[in-house]
Structure formats: structure tokens, C-alpha cells
Amino acid sequence: EREYIEVSKDKKQVVKSTQKGRDLIALSPKALTTPDMTALWFEQQKMIEAQELTRGQFLEEVTKEVIGEIQRISNSQNFKILEDKNQQKIQCPQCSKGHLTKRKGKYGDFWGCSEYKEGCKAIYPDNKGKPNFETKQN
Structure with missing residues (x-):
């Protein structure tokens, strides 16, 4: 819905990132985009499947991490909001x-x-x- 990815319309239905999606990743803090973090989240999803962790606990941890990063960036002196040049005002x-x-x-x-x-x-x-x-x- 937010146009970060697109799915090909052929039979293979390949999912690939759009420029907007790649821009989001480029602007995101490294802590949220490193393979280490995605591997950790993958492991936690496996724990949910094994009922060793609840979905709520997982989402709470992810939310805390994201909020912490947002606060860190907001307090940074290098923080700027970039306008989407594709969106007209x-x-x-x-x-x-x-x-x-x-x-x-x-x-x-x-x-x-x-x-x-x-x-x-x-x-x-x-x-x-x-x-x-x-x-x-x-």
C-alpha cells in the first residue's frame, strides 16, 4: 500500500523493492537494517512458533527498539525531514x-x-x- 515493494504481474510474482523502499532502508538506522537484527527477529519468530515467546512480547521489543531509534535520531543534530519529491503539495x-x-x-x-x-x-x-x-x- 505504501509502495515500498512491488510484485511482478507475471506468473512468478517476484517481489522487489521500489526506489521509495530502497530510500527508506538507506535512511533507516543501521541497527534496524543489519543482517544481525533481521536474523534475531527471524529467531524470535521461530520462538513464537514454538510457543516460547508470544507475538505480543515480540512486537513490544520491536516497538521499543524502533521508538528508541526514532528518539535517538530526533535528538541528533543532523536530523532533517526530507520531502518526497514525487509528492506534489x-x-x-x-x-x-x-x-x-x-x-x-x-x-x-x-x-x-x-x-x-x-x-x-x-x-x-x-x-x-x-x-x-x-x-x-x-
């Missing part, structure tokens, strides 16, 4: 507070307001990578 014409972002939906791509949690329900169909303001879906 278009002010929402309905609420004027949020911006429209392209999203993937059940019936294809659409543009929705970033303020939807605050009550703005503006939705526009995608027209070749841009919102189609002629046919509002809300």
Missing part, C-alpha cells in the same frame, strides 16, 4: 488547511486531503498524476 480547495496527496485506493489512484482526520473529506480522482477537480468524489 497542492492546497486543498475544500478546507484550505491541508494539502492533497496522491493515494492508492481500492478502485485506483485518487487524491485526498491531509486534514481528513480533522474532518475534511475532500477526494478527487487521479487524472494522469494530477487531481481531477472537475469530478469531485465527495
